[in-house]
Amino acid sequence: xxxxxxxxxxxxxxxxxxxxxxxxxxxxxxxxxxxxxxxxxxxxxxxxxxxxxxxxxxxxxxxxxxxxxxxxxxxxxxxxxxxxxxxxxxxxxxxxxxxxxxxxxxxxxxxxxxxxxxxxxxxxxxxxxxxxxxxxxxxxxxxxxxxxxxxxxxxxxxxxxxxxxxxxxxxxxxxxxxxxxxxxxxxxxxxxxxxxxxxxxxxxxxxxxxxxxxxxxxxxxxxxxxxxxxxxxxxxxxxxxxxxxxxx
Numbered sequence: 001x002x003x004x005x006x007x008x009x010x011x012x013x014x015x016x017x018x019x020x021x022x023x024x025x026x027x028x029x030x031x032x033x034x035x036x037x038x039x040x041x042x043x044x045x046x047x048x049x050x051x052x053x054x055x056x057x058x059x060x061x062x063x064x065x066x067x068x069x070x071x072x073x074x075x076x077x078x079x080x081x082x083x084x085x086x087x088x089x090x091x092x093x094x095x096x097x098x099x100x101x102x103x104x105x106x107x108x109x110x111x112x113x114x115x116x117x118x119x120x121x122x123x124x125x126x127x128x129x130x131x132x133x134x135x136x137x138x139x140x141x142x143x144x145x146x147x148x149x150x151x152x153x154x155x156x157x158x159x160x161x162x163x164x165x166x167x168x169x170x171x172x173x174x175x176x177x178x179x180x181x182x183x184x185x186x187x188x189x190x191x192x193x194x195x196x197x198x199x200x201x202x203x204x205x206x207x208x209x210x211x212x213x214x215x216x217x218x219x220x221x222x223x224x225x226x227x228x229x230x231x232x233x234x235x236x237x238x239x240x241x242x243x244x245x246x247x248x
Contacts, residue, residue: 003224004166004208004231005247006039006123007238008063008091019046025241027057029248036231036248039089039123044077048085061089061123064097067110069118079118090115091233093125093151095172105150112151116158123233124151125212126193127170130179141192144169148196162204167193168212168233175235181213183222191228217246 007026013019019042030038041061042050051060066076082090092111097103108124115122126147128140148167152160169190174181190209197204211223212233223229237243 001227001230002034003036004039004210005036005244006041006061006089006091006166006168006210006231006233007244008041008094008233008235009043009238010063010096010235011043012239016046016049019050022239022241023050023054023058026244027054029245030058033248038248041089041091047087051086055086059088060086061091062087063091063094065090065092065111065115065120067107067114069114079114079120083118083120087120089121089123089166091123091125091168095125095127095170095175099172105147108151109153109155113155113158116155116160116164121164121166123166123168123210125168125170125233126151127172127212130173130177133171133173137188140189144189144193145196148193148200152200156201160201160203162206165204166208166210167197168210169193170212170233174213176214183219183226186211186213186223187226187228194228215247217243220247 023040026038026040039059039061041063047060047062062082065079065082066073069078069080093108112122126144128143132139132143169186171181173179193209197207208230210231210233211229215223215232215234216237220232234247237247
């Protein structure tokens with residue numbers, strides 16, 4: 001099975017020309033690669049133009065979505081808008097939106113339902129803080145299980161199945177902190193996530209679960225050597241061609 005690599009550009013780059021060059025670099029790799037498939041998640045400012053130009057060459061995803069279909073919601077983007085702009089995927093529940101924008105499990109749940117209704121594929125981020133990690137793995141697993149339950153509540157009626165859902169495990173305590181998540185620790189939690197999803201529904205027994213803890217060209221292989229880790233959600237390294245070439 002091919003590994004899935006999602007490039008999350010976050011609030012970068014600041015110029016369209018630079019964004020387009022990055023896309024072209026990824027497309028060249030995508031055509032040559034036999035071991036991976038790629039998704040580019042760029043800021044909204046560049047996303048729809050790039051997706052209309054290059055949707056035949058590589059898949060695109062949004063970094064966020066709003067839960068209403070339309071209306072007086074200044075600054076928000078609906079799932080239907082994304083779907084009609086040739087966007088296939090959307091990241092929901094990223095740890096940075098929890099941290100900086102106060103996003104709750106209830107909000108994430110509404111966004112997921114909206115995305116499924118519009119026909120988008122969801123990349124759901126889950127993961128624990130350092131405070132929870134320090135309480136032990138049982139506490140970590142209990143926390144992540146509750147996250148999955150809350151985030152996916154009521155989604156069975158909206159085509160919740162393997163091909164429409166990807167989960168990214170983000171150990172928040174290991175992102176930009178200097179703390180390192182050992183590959184075997186990530187593997188243990190990813191196996192647990194797969195077991196939890198399978199127990200929730202037989203339709204979710206083959207959901208891809210990615211690792212998303214500050215991976216780069218130096219350590220990506222140590223995570224992706226395990227068949228249970230289906231790929232990676234890549235942040236900063238996705239903006240550096242010399243890095244993502246090594247990753248691919």
